[in-house]
Amino acid sequence: MNHLSSETFRENARAALADKHLRGALKNATSLFGERRKAAASSLPNWEDLRSQARATKDEVLSHLDKYLEEFVRMAESRGAKIHWARDAAEANAIICGLAAECKARVIVKSKSMTTEETHLNTALEAAGMQVVETDLGEYIIQLADEPPSHIIAPAIHKTRGQVAELFTAELGIPPTDDIGQLTRTARATLRDRFAAADVGISGVNFAIAETGTIVIVENEGNIRLTTSLPRMHIAVMGIEKVIPRFADLDVFLKLLPRSGTGQRLTTYQSFITGTKRHAHDEGPEELHILLLDNGRSRMLAHPVTRQSLACIRCGACLNACPVYQQVGGHAYGSVYPGPIGAVITPQLMGIAKAAQLPYASSLCGACREVCPVKIDIPRLLLHLRGEISQRKGSPAERLAFKLWARVMMSPALYKMSAVAGRVLQRVVPISRAWTSGRDLRPVERRSFHELWSDE
Numbered sequence: 001m002n003h004l005s006s007e008t009f010r011e012n013a014r015a016a017l018a019d020k021h022l023r024g025a026l027k028n029a030t031s032l033f034g035e036r037r038k039a040a041a042s043s044l045p046n047w048e049d050l051r052s053q054a055r056a057t058k059d060e061v062l063s064h065l066d067k068y069l070e071e072f073v074r075m076a077e078s079r080g081a082k083i084h085w086a087r088d089a090a091e092a093n094a095i096i097c098g099l100a101a102e103c104k105a106r107v108i109v110k111s112k113s114m115t116t117e118e119t120h121l122n123t124a125l126e127a128a129g130m131q132v133v134e135t136d137l138g139e140y141i142i143q144l145a146d147e148p149p150s151h152i153i154a155p156a157i158h159k160t161r162g163q164v165a166e167l168f169t170a171e172l173g174i175p176p177t178d179d180i181g182q183l184t185r186t187a188r189a190t191l192r193d194r195f196a197a198a199d200v201g202i203s204g205v206n207f208a209i210a211e212t213g214t215i216v217i218v219e220n221e222g223n224i225r226l227t228t229s230l231p232r233m234h235i236a237v238m239g240i241e242k243v244i245p246r247f248a249d250l251d252v253f254l255k256l257l258p259r260s261g262t263g264q265r266l267t268t269y270q271s272f273i274t275g276t277k278r279h280a281h282d283e284g285p286e287e288l289h290i291l292l293l294d295n296g297r298s299r300m301l302a303h304p305v306t307r308q309s310l311a312c313i314r315c316g317a318c319l320n321a322c323p324v325y326q327q328v329g330g331h332a333y334g335s336v337y338p339g340p341i342g343a344v345i346t347p348q349l350m351g352i353a354k355a356a357q358l359p360y361a362s363s364l365c366g367a368c369r370e371v372c373p374v375k376i377d378i379p380r381l382l383l384h385l386r387g388e389i390s391q392r393k394g395s396p397a398e399r400l401a402f403k404l405w406a407r408v409m410m411s412p413a414l415y416k417m418s419a420v421a422g423r424v425l426q427r428v429v430p431i432s433r434a435w436t437s438g439r440d441l442r443p444v445e446r447r448s449f450h451e452l453w454s455d456e
């Protein structure tokens with residue numbers, strides 16, 4: 001229903017700005033998340049140290065990713081997990097569809113996973129004749145609405161209570177009610193039935209510990225616990241960047257992630273899964289498959305500037321803090337990864353040509369950098385991507401103009417001369433309307449700052 005393209009971000013954003021319900025829902029949710037994050041962060045006196053520590057761990061991993069992945073695979077396999085590698089989305093979906101078919105799966109339950117959203121796994125499984133049921137309440141709502149998620153951790157953030165009530169009446173046939181308790185009980189009863197019928201459970205992964213081969217998944221609803229333990233087969237899908245070296249490193253991330261995401265000190269559930277069950281009477285699936293997805297991540301890793309994008313722990317804090325996201329929401333980005341980090345990751349995953357407007361969807365105010373628990377310098381990454389775009393798309397005249405501009409800005413003498421020339425030329429040289437349609441071009445002042453200063 002609402003599957004917009006990254007290529008039309010400007011049009012999408014204009015439409016979103018005209019939607020009062022959307023803007024109301026976004027304002028309430030993002031300010032609430034923002035306030036809670038602030039309070040939760042201030043409850044830890046060493047918050048800044050934790051951020052630095054987390055970033056140092058991520059940098060260590062990204063400098064030796066091959067080593068830590070090999071260690072993780074060795075340890076996970078030694079505990080009975082089966083590992084699969086996928087170069088891209090098509091390969092990942094083919095592997096998962098194959099595993100589900102081997103298991104003769106008819107019903108598959110899924111917990112929230114941005115990585116499987118990235119590969120459009122549900123479409124592939126449904127095309128293979130399987131019923132896929134999202135079990136996170138927010139994901140379930142947008143699945144009923146046939147919409148993509150609009151936030152990394154709160155997929156239905158754009159929907160008001162009234163809209164969810166109408167959806168449940170239309171799709172689940174319940175009498176009209178906007179009582180949240182009643183709506184939640186309805187979803188719970190429907191989902192319980194699907195859990196009982198499911199042959200395969202598919203989850204994402206928050207962290208994968210190399211030292212022990214453990215995967216860690218955090219949540220609030222208990223649906224991940226059921227997804228990963230009730231069906232016969234559990235398939236965990238993770239980007240290759242999710243690995244961390246040691247169990248001891250987890251402490252820092254478990255302090256940062258919930259506080260940054262929802263403002264919680266701890267999520268309600270943390271699942272630590274190390275291999276398959278040891279004894280027949282133990283709880284848990286008979287088979288555990290872990291799929292490691294590249295899908296453009298090696299390319300990001302290879303570049304010294306874009307590498308830091310892989311440090312992201314998908315907390316969503318930068319979305320809540322971003323003045324652009326707060327106004328237009330997630331769908332306008334036309335990508336499963338919206339907001340500031342989405343504007344960085346999407347062009348790298350999809351290719352710059354398909355998402356060239358996204359790096360400009362930012363005022364570069366730096367709010368995203370301020371809140372990021374792993375200190376990703378998102379404005380710098382956006383500028384880097386803008387530079388790449390202008391190298392490809394800018395006209396020769398524009399490229400020459402920027403080269404000259406850079407030369408002038410680096411030389412005080414040339415700068416003074418250009419200011420004098422600018423005062424004269426601005427009266428006779430026409431300014432491109434393409435430049436001034438979306439930004440102001442202030443006239444050059446009659447007297448320079450230096451001249452005004454020397455008068456004082």
Ligand code: SF4
Nearest residue numbers: 312313315316318372
């Ligand atoms: S870039 Fe930082 S703030 Fe944004 S989702 Fe990733 S970890 Fe969170």
